[in-house]
Amino acid sequence: MTKSNSFLHNLMKPFKFGSRREGGNEEELERIAAQEQKIFSYDTLLAATKNFNPHHKLGEGGFGPVYKGKLDDGREIAVKKLSQSSNQGSKEFMNEAKLLARVQHRNVVNLLGYCVHGTEKLLVYEYVPHESLDKLLFKSHKREQLDWKRRLDIITGVARGLLYLHEDSHNCIIHRDIKASNILLDDKWVPKIADFGMARLFPEDQTHVNTRVAGTNGYMAPEYVMHGHLSVKADVFSYGVLVLELISGQRNSSFSLEGDAHNLLDWAYKLYKKGRCLEIVDPALAASAVTDQIAMCIQLGLLCTQGDPQLRPSMRRVVVMLSKKPGHMEEPTRPGVPGSRYRRHRRPNNGLTSTAGTSGGADSDSRTSDSSSNYTTTATAGTSSAAPEVLDTRGKRPILEG
């Protein structure tokens, strides 16, 4: 059979009922329909993961364990078994998962489909072979693998993925948890944003927060932590922290004090103001650094982490800035103080009671002006005794189909 004939033959296969039984045809059609809907049967996932064999376990995050699997057609997958703490009904879960499975981008870990089995809910992702970014960037013997070109590619790729989630997917998705451990790298070092849309799948975020690892993650925008104002600009803030971590090789949450700087952002900003921003650069970049690109990215990171969310650029603007040759960019104002949603113990006044550096009017911001103003979400503040304890209403946007 010629190539084109065999192509036609394959194309017609599902419709050639010929000698098959009626029931067989129905099964076939059901299978095709299921594929469309991206539903995986539990049996398929059991077979792919060898009954969720512990040897296949990739790890366990706040939402439950993740297993590596292989489908019959050879595709490698990662199956996330959602912990039972999600009170979401099966129907709603399926609706949400169906929507999220339509999110497809080179820089986002694609959700291939989902499965509901009794009370169990599972998500099926494409398998991303490399480690997560934090395991490379913050390990001294591994970070050498991340030369400047790779880091710049990661900065650019994550920006594109976020832009897609915010503006170009079927409805605006605010990630809310951008951090190095949620960036997976494939075998060609292409960065992929993991764990998007979890807020949609865990409506009772309060429960979820309690099950998650406590500790300051250092990525959360101050207005979100302190006042529960959630907008795309909260992701922009976290992205800015990630950019500065990529350049400095330092984890913001475990930043060792440098002079009078309180955190990585503060340190970068102070040096920037003195015209010495390149002092933050990771020594591991010495051989590969392109200084004008690095200086541009430091300025970009500082623009993204400004205290006032309105002053932070949109991800579209970030992508445009990254696509241009280093040139004119706005001057960043003071960075905000990053916080964490996941702190288990409340601390007495710890200096995080204000959105430091916020240049007037930050609070009047994103609710009214942002594209995501429908997010009335508030998180468990928890970073200060003065912070209001408010309920997370999940920040769901109305779904704009199409």
Ligand SMILES: Nc1ncnc2c1ncn2[C@@H]1O[C@H](COP(=O)(O)OP(=O)(O)OP(=O)(O)O)[C@@H](O)[C@H]1O
């Ligand atoms: N699509 C995937 N391909 C390969 N490995 C994955 C995939 N998704 C998750 N993993 C791995 O599974 C482990 C658990 O991931 P998960 O996203 O559930 O939690 P986490 O990122 O470690 O923590 P958190 O829930 O706080 O974000 C991690 O080691 C992660 O690298």
